[in-house]
Amino acid sequence: MTTAVSTQTEPAVAFRDLHRHYGEVRALDGLSLDLAPGELVVLLGPSGCGKTTALRILAGLDIATSGTVMVGGRDITHVPANKRDMGMVFQAYSLFPHLTVEENVAFGLKLRGVDRAKRIKRAGEMLELVGLSTQGNRYAHQLSGGQQQRVALARALAIEPAVLLLDEPLSALDAKVRVQLRDEIRRVQLEVGTTTLFVTHDQEEALAVADRVGVMFQGRLEQVAPPTELYARPATPFVAEFVGLSNRMRAEVSEGTARVLGAAVPLLEGSVTQGSGYALVRPESLGVTAAEGDANGRVVSVAFLGPISRVQCRLDDGQLVVAQLTSAGASRLSPDDAVRVDVGADAVLVVPG
């Protein structure tokens, strides 16, 4: 349900060569990124990669060591947090405990001097938007974690912010609620059309909601691309291994193709151009069939995951690989079966061995 967003117009948000150093530690090391109006960009990366630092600098809750932050063409690098017009949802529950849900949602409007009748009307609309219109008189401790985060979303959107910032808003929730709320955040974001920066370490979450995903590592952006491109055409070994599963399989590269398990596979940009290396092959690019004469490995285990199954195989040369099959296909395989493992035609990234 992602929408193609043009990045040709003036960016709604622009980070320009942003650095944030804590002594020797470089939390951000030259981050540059544009967000188009109405776009939802997810910053994805492991803990300590600088994604939350970038978001907090945009919110004004942290200060960049150097670099510029622009919103709507205006330099806001030195504007205090309370003058930035950002709606933010935090990882920790952040509803004001002494206020009701409705008062929480109306808080930002009250600070802006909006009169009471308009505040109540707007708070009602926002609660309606997140499906909590009947909970206005409750207090935070009377709501579930998922409901609290919805209210926090309504509160952030009530002030019609220039940018919506989501700092791992789902990580405190259980798996089922997380998926529901994730889809809901995307629905609401598309409905109101607010430019959004979403920070998460959960790749599934990132791929599911983003227009574009920026993968961060050690304070730098490794790649920024729409989810499908990021998955199919990872630009760096880190992206290939961090986003989705990858098998590291021995490969010989010559004349623009890689030979993996005897098959010729096209190369992705950034691969080794000559000689041996390791191809990063997605589990779904591997085929596993029961075989006798031309077998090249044995099944180690089969993990049933509903519609799909993951089959772990030990190849004759000792490599351990994981293939993803339909559960119907995998049901014919048992541990220790002799099998033939083949590589599909999807382009792969080959990294030096």
Place this chain on the structure above:
Amino acid sequence: MRTSPAFRVVRVVLLLLFAVFFFGPLLAMLDFSTRGTNGSRTWAAWANLVEDPELNRAIVASLLLSLFTVVLMLLLLVPTMIWVRLRVPRATRLLEFLCLLPLTIPALVIVVGITNVYQWVTYFLGDHVLNLTFVYVVLVLPFAYRAIESALSSIDATTLAEAARSLGAGWGTVIGRIIVPNIWSGLLSAAFISVALVLGEFTIASLLNYENMQVVIALLGKSDANTSVAASLAAIAFAFVLLLLLSVVGRSRRTEGKVT
């Protein structure tokens, strides 16, 4: 949890024993303060609490001291503690050390140390019993700090402040409209404990030659024991009511909003 009859009996017996232990002396004080000549009963000593001008003045002085101490303590401590927690967390240890320091210094040493300072206070503000406010603020710091600190620790002040800031709140609004309402029970505890402490303070006032309630009660004890005991009992009862209020207010705040 179900309790056995034997356990209930033990509980009642213990309760009675403690009641006798606590209320026995208070009843004895009440008895003594209302004892007249030839076995009669009189409320003259209690009437003195409002009629004796010296005692009256001392009671008013102690009540005003409580009020000023609480106000000054809150004005000093609350913004400082919130600011340190939100903006300079590395100063937490230093603040804690400074606030707990008075607990480790005997009253006599405080008086010796503070006498010179008080010469200046007297020079600028005149010689008045209410000058004790300053030293009392120092004296109540350890207790007030603990009460406020535990209330602050029970909320995620940093996230609440950041949420409020992102919605457009300045620091004054963050402190006054977000943090303070959520540490209200801690502030009440700090205030009530400070009042109880100030009402019972004798040593420093006596050594600095000021006449607060306890000093006058001690003086009265030598000339009019009945009034002295009546005043002591009234002070204890007042502190008791304060602490009772504290627990009731604390409980009602904990349960508020839980029923819709």
